[in-house]
Amino acid sequence: MPVGPSMLPELHQLSQTVTTRLIVDNPAHIALLETSHRQSQSKNNDAWSVFIKVDMGACRAGLPRGSRALAELIRLVEESPNITLYGFYAYASHAHCTQSVQDAEGHLQEQIVEMLKVMQLVRNKSAPLVLSVGSSPTARVVQCIKEIIPSHITFEIHAGEFSLLIRIILLAKLAVCQPLYMM
Secondary structure, three states, X not given: OOOOHHHHHHHHHHOOOOOOEEEEOOHHHHHHHHHHHHHHOOOOOOOEEEEEEEEOOOOOOOEEXXXXXXXXXXXXXXXXXXXXXXXXXXXXXXXXXXXXXXXXXXXXXXXXXHHHHHHOOOOOXXXXXXXXXXXXXXXXXXXXXXXXXXXXXXXXXXXXXXXXXXXXXXHXXXXXXXXXXXX
């Protein structure tokens, strides 16, 4: 869900006590965060920390890798005194068609290689960044990628919504929760 103007004051207040990171994929997000920072009249150096969301080819969300729009968004984030680039976030929804461990490894490796290419658009090539990638099938095969991650990159993998769906179904079967909607 995109962050809207009405959410930012509360998120700013929350960020005073807990680490808060936002995901952006549109230049309008940057303008919104800049305006919010000015309106907060912040006296300390509490820049917004952001992931830039990259589309991995499934046209699900994020900016297409290799696009001018992605390069422009990276530039806007880097030039902002009130926003810091924490890293890049991508979800490999197309990996759900995998039929084997080798397929899952191939999807994960492809995703990381493509995201490392995206990271080349960042001006400071040695900046410590987080690369957050994955999907439910690829979350199980992380051993295959240790050799391809540069030392200044922190690698993070997320499982996607499939693991959440399984948890909801399990909790419903155990009568721990009552889901509003079940497929």
